[in-house]
Amino acid sequence: MHEYDLISDEVVCALGAAVGEDNLKLFEPMSEHTTFKIGGPADVVLTPTSPDAIVRALDTCAIAGVPVTVVGNGSDLLVGDRGIRGVVVLLRDNVASITVSGTRIHAEAGALLRDVALAAADAELTGLEPLWGIPATVGGACHMNAGAYDACTADVLESVKVYVPGAELADGSRARGTVRTMDVSELAMGYRKSRIHDEGLIVLEATFALAPGNERMIRSEMDDYRRRREEKQPLKMASAGSTFKRPQGYFAGKLIMDAGLRGARVGAAQVSEKHCGFVVNTGGATAADVNALIERVQDEVRQQFGVELEPEVKRIGEF
Known part of the structure; x- marks a missing residue:
């Protein structure tokens, strides 16, 4: 066993196989992965590059009984000086594809809200303007129902694809999880809370339902929100x-x-x-x-x- 006494060499190898050896780091400082620039080392940090790889990594940890912490942009986190035991799964630019289909935008969990809003502006779709300056990923925004200027993620979210952790077993490990798509009406989203947070669900992808708009007006409104943030924050x-x-x-x-x-x-x-x-x-x-x-x-x-x-x-x- 490693000195952190939680993850065997066998499990580390299995995680490397799940996400690719180049996407696994040991004793990675979490100060590199939070906007606070604070935090001690995580035992193992994974950067899976697809939703399927995320699921494989999470299942591997569940079966091995290894604790998992999922981190997006790290913009609302204070990580302890002694770091994080177990596995940190980073969902950021490694899983950040954005596609537009009509008035809907589909985004992977690691896409930044800023980039989703910019894609919406390019497609002349309105609804994301108040949220575009929030430094959160799609997964993080859905997790906490991120909001600003009297708007919130739930206002434009249509559905999410989530990993649902499996049941806890007698030995402390868990069964493999399942993947399901949930409508926003099922997510009990409120002020800085959601069912995603309460039940430990992990967002893989999200779909936003927007409305047709005028690109010039959309970008003007985005610029106004940016100026207001820069003036006050x-x-x-x-x-x-x-x-x-x-x-x-x-x-x-x-x-x-x-x-x-x-x-x-x-x-x-x-x-x-x-x-x-x-x-x-x-x-x-x-x-x-x-x-x-x-x-x-x-x-x-x-x-x-x-x-x-x-x-x-x-x-x-x-x-």
């Missing part, structure tokens, strides 16, 4: 996007600003001076820095305003 600094969910009846950023926390720091983690709803990595921040700053913000807002801030950033791995 710290896009030039490493972060995981909005750090906290919007509390009912409030705006997280305003609460944090009113609590006197603009620019507050722990180590190299800082409450953004441009938008207090973002915690940013000023260079060399650790997950411990970010955690401590999040807790400080929560404590201050709770004490001053009686409001509980719930993190939108997802913590994964070992801290």
